Amino acid sequence: MKVASQDGPAEKAVDPRPVKLACRNVWKLYGNGASEFIQRRSGKATTAEIVEAGLVGAARAVDLEIRRGEIFIIMGLSGSGKSTLVRCMSRLVEPTYGRVEFEDKDLLSISDRELIELRRHRMGMVFQNFALLPHLNVLENIAFPLSVQGVDRREREARAREVIELVGLRGREHFYPRELSGGQQQRVGIARSLSTKPEVWFLDEPFSALDPLIRREMQDELMRLQAVLKKTIVFITHDFDEAIRLADRIAIMKDGEVIQVGTPEQLVLNPATDYVAEFTRDVQRAKVISARSIMRPLGKAQHAGTISADARVASFSADLVAAKKPFTVVDGDDQPVGEVTPDAVINLLAGIDVRREPLGTRA
C-alpha cells in the first residue's frame, strides 16, 4: 500500500504526542465469505482479487495513527469509505480484518461490557443529520448520555447546562429539536457529545447538512471549542476547503484506500497521486503554504520585518509586497533561519509552481 511518505520541504520533527487511536491494516469487506477471503490471504489482497471474489471493499488495508490532541481529518468523496472507516474505529461497524488500537489496547478484542464503558466515558460522536431524539427537549437530549450511565438528575442537568453554555444555546433548554434551526440542532448534537467529556471525538460530516454561511460559523465555533478542550478529533468531510481550514493532518481516501496522509501544506506541495493533485488544484495556496516553504537562506539585503517560519503566506503577503524588501524568517526560538522575498510571494500568488525552485537549489 502506497501511503506517501512525508518528506516534503516542510517536514517537521517526529510528533512527540502519544498515539491515541490507531488502525493497523484494517479491512472492511462486504459480501459472502469476506472474512475467510481476507484471513486466507493474511490481510493482503489486490483490487482485482477482491472484485473476482465478488466482494466490495469499503475499507482496505488502512494504516493510520491519530495522536492525542490533534484534529485528524478523513477526507474523500461519497462512497470512498470514510464513513465506514470511522465506524470501524468506534466499532459501530465490525472490521473484517486488522487491529484498531485505542491507547495500545486492541478495540476489537474487548468485551461488550468494556466497549460500552469505553463509549460511555471516552468516546463521543456527532452525526451528519444530528440524530437528536425527537421526543426530548434540548436539555434532556444533552443530558441523555449521562442518564444512560445512571447519573442522577440534578448532576446530569448541571453538566448539561455547562455544555449548553459552552456551545451558546442558553435560553433554548426547553425547546424541542424540530423547533430549532439546523445550525442550532447541530450545536445540540455537539453539546450532547461533549456532555460525557470524551477523550476521542468523532465528527461524521457534522456540517455537511448546513448551508455555507452557517457551516463557516460552525467551523469557527469548532476551532474555538478545540482551543479550550484539546480533544483528539477524528473529523470526516468531503469538503477539501473545510479540511484545510480545520486540519492538523488530513488522510485522503479513495475506493476504501487511504492514498495520502499529511498536513494540508504537504498535500498541496507534494500530492502523492494525480487524484490528490486534482483535489488541491483550486486551493488558495497562500492560505496553506507557510513561510518555511518559500524562504531562502539569509542574504545580505536589508530586512523590513520578522515573521515566524510557520506563518501562512496569506498572513503577511500584503505587508511584504508593500514593503518591497525581504522579511526575516525566525524559528520557534526566535533564531533567524532564512528570508522571504517579495518575488517569492508574488510567484506563489501568481501560481508559479514553487516546487520547481525548492529550498537549497538557489543557494
Added chain:
Amino acid sequence: MTATTEGVAARPRQVYSWPLVWAAALAIVLGLFLMRDRLLWAVEYPAQAVIPVADWIGAIMTWLKVNLSWLTRSIAAVLGVPLNFALNLLAKGFKIGTGPEAFMLPRLSWVGICAAAFLAGRAVGGTRLGLLCGGLFLYIALFGKWTSAMLTLGLILIAVPFCILTGLLVGIWAWRRPWAEKYVVLPTLDLMQTIPTFAYLIPMLLLFGNSPVSAMIATAIFATPPMVRATMLGLSRVPTEITEFGDMVGCTVRQKLWRILLPSSRPTLMVGVNQVIMLALNMVIIASMIGAGGLGYDVLLALRALKVGEAMEAGLAIVALAIVLDRLSQAAARRQSEYHGELTGGQAFWVRYPNLTLAIILLAGTTLLSLFIPFFADVPKAITFTTAPAWRAAIDWVTVNFFDVIEAFRVFLILYVLNPVRAFFEGFPWLGAVFLLGLAGFQLGGIRLAALVAALTAFCAVTGLWEKTMATVYLTGISVVIACLIGIPIGLAASRSDRVEKIVTPIIDTLQVLPSFCFIIPVVMLFRVGDVTAMIATVAFAVVPAIRYTNHGLRQVQPSLIEAAVVSGCTKRQTFWRVQLPMALPEIMLGINQTILMALAMIIICAMVGTRDLGQEVFIALSKADAGRGIVAGLAIAFIGIIADRLFGAWTARARARLG
C-alpha cells in the same frame, strides 16, 4: 406449460405467448362446462370424496374444551377482574355485600364522563375537538343509549391496552429475529387479518362460554395485528444515525430499545394504536353475538325483530362512539411535545397536568353528587328523546310512496344482474377454477405462487364448500366491480380538483371509521333482507379504498413528469392517459386489492341479512356452536382473501418493477 419446445427453451420466460396460453386454457374450461354431464366430478366436487376437515377440527375443539377447561376457566377468571371493574365503573355500579343489606356504589356519573370527554378532546386537540367529543357523548346520553355505550366502551378500554402490549412485544420479537418475521409472524398476521370476524367468535364461544370475557378475548385477538405491523414498521424506520447514536453513548440493548428506538418511532406506533382502537370497536360490536352486550347487542336485537328505527338509533350511537375514539386517538398521535416554558420536577401534580386533575375532580364530584341527586346518576327520562318513531315514520313514508320504484330496482338487480352472475359462478367447474387461478399465479409470480393459489382453491372444493364459496365469490365480485365503478371516478375527480377532494375526504374518513355493522342498517330499511341489501351495504363499505388510493396515486405523480409531458406538447387527455394513469396504476391496483378484502369481510357479516354463502355457514355454525364447521368455512373465506391478495400483490409488484 405449453410453450416449452426446444426452440423456446433457451429464451427467458417472458416470451411465452400469454394470450395464446390463456385462449387455450379458457377453451379447456369451456370444454369442461359443455361436457359437464360426462365429467361431473370435475364440475361439482363429489360428495363422497369430501375430506372431513370440519369433523377433525370439531373433534380437536371438543377435546380442548374437555381437557383444558381448568385453563380456560382460570384465564376467564383472571381477565374477568379488570373487565368487571371497568364495566362496573362505567356502566353497572359496584354492588357491595349480598342480600337485602347490599349497598350499591354508583357508577361514574354521565355528567362527569361527558365533561371528561370534553376535557380530553381539548387537551389533545383544542376546544373544537373538545366540543365534538363532549357533544357526541352528550348525544349518546340524551338518546338513551348511555348504559349500552358504556358497556361497549368498558370492553374497549380493557381490550385495547392488552392489544397494544401484545402487539408491541410480538412486533419487537419479529423485528429482532428476521426468520421469525418471515416464517411465523407475517403469515400469521396475513391469516388473522383475512379470517372473517365471525370465525373468531366460535372457538371463543366454545372455550370461554357466552360472556363479556370471551368477547373481550376475541376482540383482543382480532385487533392486535395492526399493532404488530406498526411496531415492526416503526422500528425499521428509525434512522441509522439514531441507532448508531444509541450505540455510541453506550446504551445496553434494553436501554437502546426502550429509550431510543421506541420513542423515536412514536408517530408510526400511534397510527397502530389508532387502528387497534377502531378494530376493537368494530369487533366489540360483532362480539355482541357471544355476550359482549352493549350497543352491538341493541343493534342485533333490533335487527332480529326488524325494528329498524331502534337499530338505526343504536347504530348512530356506535357512529358517535367511533368518531370520538378515532378523532381523540388521531389527535393524540399528531400531538407533538412543545415548548411549554420551564417545567421542573418539583411542581405539584395539578400544575403539571391541569386537564387531568380537573377531569378527576369533575368525575369524582359528579359521582358523589349522584349518591344524593338522581339527575347525576341516570340520564333523566324527561330529557332523553328517541328518534325511533321518526325513523319508522320516515321508512313507512318511503315505502308507501316509493315502494314501486325501490321494488322495481330490487327486482331488476336480482333478475338481470345477480341471478345470472350467480348461476354462472355456482356452475363453474371447480377443477377449471383451480387450473385458471394456478395459471394466473404462474404468470404473475412463478411456480410457487401457482402452487399456493391452486392449493388454496382446491381446499375450498375438497372440504365440500365449493358451491358456498362460489356464492361468496359472486357476491364479492359484483360488489367490488360496482365499488370500483363508483370509487375510481370519484377518486379521479378528487385528484383533479382540490374542492372535490375537500368535500370527499371527510366523508370517506367517516365511512372508514364506522363499524361494518352500521352499513347494514339503513339498507335493510329500504331493501329488506337478501342479496341486494348485502351488495349495497358492501359497496358502501368497500368503496373507500378505491377512492382514496386513486386520488392519492394520481396526486403523487411527480410534478416534473407532468411538466415534462406538457412541455413536449401533450394535451390534457394525453397527459392523463399516457403519463399520469400509468404512473398511478400500481397505487390504484393496491386500492382495488384493499377494496376486495374489505368487500369480502363485509359480505360475510351480511350473512345476518340472509345471504346464502360461506358467511351464512359461519353464522349457522356460530348459532349451533359447531366449531369445526365454522372454522373450515372461516378458513375458506380467508383463503379467498389470500388468493386475491397474492395475485393482486404480484401484479402490482410487477407493475411497480416496470416503472422502476
